[in-house]
Amino acid sequence: MKNIITKGITKVYNPDTIPVVALDGVDLEIEQGEFTAIVGPSGSGKTTLLNIIGGLDKPSHGSVTISGTEITKMRDNKLIEFRKEHIGFVFQAYNLIPVLTAEENVEFVMLLQNRPSAERDQRTTELLEAVGLGDKRNTRPAQLSGGQQQRVAVARALAPKPDFILADEPTANLDSKSTENLLDIMARLNHEEGITFVFSTHDQRVIDRAHRVITLVDGKIATDELQNPEK
Amino acid sequence: MTTIFKLAWRNVWRNRRRTFITMASIFFAVLLSAFMVAFQKGAWDRMIDNVVGYYFGYAQVHQEGYWKEQSIDKAFAIPAELQSTPQDIHHIRIVPRIESFALASHENYTTGVLVVGTDPVAEDSLTKLSTRVISGRYLLPGEEGALIAEGIAQNMKLGVNDTLVLISQGYHGVNAAGKYPIVGIVNFPSPDLNKRMVYLPLEVAQYFFGAENLVTTVALNLENKDAVPPAVKALRKALPSGEYEVMDWKQLMPDLMKAREADAAGAYLMLFVLYVIIAFGIYGTILMMTKEREYEFGVLISIGMKRLKLGATIWIEIILLGILGSIAGILGAIPLVYYFNTHPLDLSQMSEEATGIYEKWGFDPIFPTAFEPGVFWVQALVVFLITAVLAFYPLLKIIRLKPVEAMRA
Ligand SMILES: Nc1ncnc2c1ncn2[C@@H]1O[C@H](COP(=O)(O)OP(=O)(O)OP(=O)(O)O)[C@@H](O)[C@H]1O
Ligand SMILES: [Mg+2]
Numbered sequence: 001m002k003n004i005i006t007k008g009i010t011k012v013y014n015p016d017t018i019p020v021v022a023l024d025g026v027d028l029e030i031e032q033g034e035f036t037a038i039v040g041p042s043g044s045g046k047t048t049l050l051n052i053i054g055g056l057d058k059p060s061h062g063s064v065t066i067s068g069t070e071i072t073k074m075r076d077n078k079l080i081e082f083r084k085e086h087i088g089f090v091f092q093a094y095n096l097i098p099v100l101t102a103e104e105n106v107e108f109v110m111l112l113q114n115r116p117s118a119e120r121d122q123r124t125t126e127l128l129e130a131v132g133l134g135d136k137r138n139t140r141p142a143q144l145s146g147g148q149q150q151r152v153a154v155a156r157a158l159a160p161k162p163d164f165i166l167a168d169e170p171t172a173n174l175d176s177k178s179t180e181n182l183l184d185i186m187a188r189l190n191h192e193e194g195i196t197f198v199f200s201t202h203d204q205r206v207i208d209r210a211h212r213v214i215t216l217v218d219g220k221i222a223t224d225e226l227q228n229p230e231k
Numbered sequence: 232m233t234t235i236f237k238l239a240w241r242n243v244w245r246n247r248r249r250t251f252i253t254m255a256s257i258f259f260a261v262l263l264s265a266f267m268v269a270f271q272k273g274a275w276d277r278m279i280d281n282v283v284g285y286y287f288g289y290a291q292v293h294q295e296g297y298w299k300e301q302s303i304d305k306a307f308a309i310p311a312e313l314q315s316t317p318q319d320i321h322h323i324r325i326v327p328r329i330e331s332f333a334l335a336s337h338e339n340y341t342t343g344v345l346v347v348g349t350d351p352v353a354e355d356s357l358t359k360l361s362t363r364v365i366s367g368r369y370l371l372p373g374e375e376g377a378l379i380a381e382g383i384a385q386n387m388k389l390g391v392n393d394t395l396v397l398i399s400q401g402y403h404g405v406n407a408a409g410k411y412p413i414v415g416i417v418n419f420p421s422p423d424l425n426k427r428m429v430y431l432p433l434e435v436a437q438y439f440f441g442a443e444n445l446v447t448t449v450a451l452n453l454e455n456k457d458a459v460p461p462a463v464k465a466l467r468k469a470l471p472s473g474e475y476e477v478m479d480w481k482q483l484m485p486d487l488m489k490a491r492e493a494d495a496a497g498a499y500l501m502l503f504v505l506y507v508i509i510a511f512g513i514y515g516t517i518l519m520m521t522k523e524r525e526y527e528f529g530v531l532i533s534i535g536m537k538r539l540k541l542g543a544t545i546w547i548e549i550i551l552l553g554i555l556g557s558i559a560g561i562l563g564a565i566p567l568v569y570y571f572n573t574h575p576l577d578l579s580q581m582s583e584e585a586t587g588i589y590e591k592w593g594f595d596p597i598f599p600t601a602f603e604p605g606v607f608w609v610q611a612l613v614v615f616l617i618t619a620v621l622a623f624y625p626l627l628k629i630i631r632l633k634p635v636e637a638m639r640a
Contacts, residue, residue: 051635054533056533056634056635057633057635076538077537077538080532080535080536080537080538081535081537083533083534083535084534084535085535088534089533089534091530091533091638094526094527094530095530097238097527097530097531098245098527099238099241099242099245100238100241108234108534109534109535111234112234112535112536112537112540113535156534157534160535
């Protein structure tokens with residue numbers, strides 16, 4: 001079973017000077033196929049939680065287990081390798097490698113994985129079509145709009161067929177039309193291909209589209225509810 | 232691998248301003264250091280060529296021990312090997328000489344001079360002595376006549392056709408005395424040579440010193456420095472060991488060599504300072520670049536690029552800059568050095584004080600740069616290596632980079 005299980009995650013920044021408790025005992029289970037929003041006021045620990053789930057950061061206490069592997073015990077190089085295979089990231093902005101075209105950006109992780117060229121080409125085309133950018137494959141990030149860049153970032157995150165896609169405020173820099181467009185694509189990939197998305201957001205319209213909404217307050221899970229998404 | 236190169240190459244052209252600044256600092260580094268080295272080397276090469284060309288030749292053969300204690304008593308008959316060996320290798324001609332000190336006098340004037348008995352034709356092909364004649368004419372083989380340096384002529388109020396009286400102690404203590412009409416006067420830039428050189432035809436001098444068929448020195452007429460080591464080696468092998476000394480220009484002029492080394496040490500110190508300045512300049516741009524791109528490095532590590540691979544990409548990026556800058560530096564330095572090779576810096580317009588120093592050493596204050604391939608590629612290589620070492624800085628940063636922190640900024 002593909003899932004993410006966290007047990008008692010606590011994160012304390014600057015433990016030796018002015019300690020900041022960013023997460024305080026988070027127990028969570030995320031199943032394959034979810035479309036989950038993590039919400040909460042600024043500073044509630046959303047970014048910290050996503051970073052720890054994705055293995056970009058280590059918790060001060062507690063464990064993260066992804067599909068049976070406890071990543072909190074992994075060495076750095078192993079962890080980079082693990083991330084490459086199992087987790088796709090979409091950040092708030094500047095996700096893309098500026099000197100590579102849209103197509104090359106999507107292909108990049110597959111190159112790092114040494115996938116054969118035919119497979120890379122096919123998947124890149126497929127993914128760019130899926131995010132509606134089939135005609136922008138040879139365009140560099142600087143020539144793409146913020147929304148288009150985020151769609152390329154989603155396509156890149158999907159390229160290595162990861163089990164989970166973690167996105168930290170992927171729509172924060174987008175206007176409402178681009179936001180809607182990106183959400184449509186994510187929802188369709190989730191619905192049609194069963195891809196798991198976990199994303200943080202402040203935007204009520206984005207929250208409304210989620211199947212599950214986890215609310216953080218002061219580093220603790222305040223509520224965790226299922227909902228029927230609008231639209 | 233190709234991904235890494237593609238990324239590196241494109242990154243080189245990504246921020247053209249930064250690329251330009253880095254390349255320009257490498258370019259000027261190569262240009263400056265190559266010019267400095269070419270100038271330093273050129274000045275000394277010329278100095279040595281001058282000293283060698285005026286008198287010594289690039290190599291000499293004497294009887295063992297002569298150079299330490301220069302005495303007419305160490306004169307020797309030229310052995311067959313010394314005739315044939317230089318001839319066999321590259322047709323090197325020899326210039327036999329008999330040299331010793333004598334007292335010269337004319338009317339009331341007396342002065343110490345160096346009498347050089349030499350073959351006028353062979354001598355001229357080695358030291359171009361005939362071109363130094365400023366009045367009268369050059370020596371003819373076997374004639375009873377003398378060629379004297381300008382300084383002697385002035386001091387002793389001698390002119391062409393006047394008679395010079397020479398008195399000395401000859402071979403194994405015989406009395407040597409002779410009267411020679413002056414056929415010509417020669418000028419040397421070196422005041423030292425200018426006040427003591429007296430040339431006689433070889434046979435005339437041998438007779439004067441009572442040393443028929445004997446010589447004290449055999450100079451080799453070698454094309455250039457490169458011809459020296461093989462010739463010296465061949466002669467040392469051919470001549471009976473322990474009887475003769477075969478000396479190259481470095482051994483003949485130890486003082487000059489020491490002065491050159493001291494000057495080279497000073498030049499290397501300056502070069503080192505230049506390298507340090509260059510290194511700081513290049514380091515500055517690398518530092519800036521690393522700082523600016525921390526976020527990007529964070530993203531790349533997050534999506535699964537190994538740190539070493541990322542570090543290698545950046546290293547190659549800087550290496551490419553280094554190669555481009557160094558090549559540009561070489562291309563820029565070649566015309567510059569070539570110009571100053573063909574249009575040497577001429578300091579003879581400067582004050583007496585400044586030029587006097589050079590004349591004392593025996594050469595004109597004219598400084599052509601050394602236009603040799605070594606000057607360019609060695610400097611380009613040094614600057615490139617400095618860049619290559621500094622290029623490890625981003626790698627060290629990347630190895631310790633925490634992606635989360637890098638992306639918080
Ligand atoms: N590297 C760090 N060093 C110190 N404190 C930090 C660090 N990163 C986060 N924090 C603190 O931890 C707490 C949680 O931060 P986090 O970024 O996870 O919140 P967030 O929910 O993502 O906020 P936002 O909605 O503004 O993005 C905050 O109080 C923040 O100031
Ligand atoms: Mg955040």
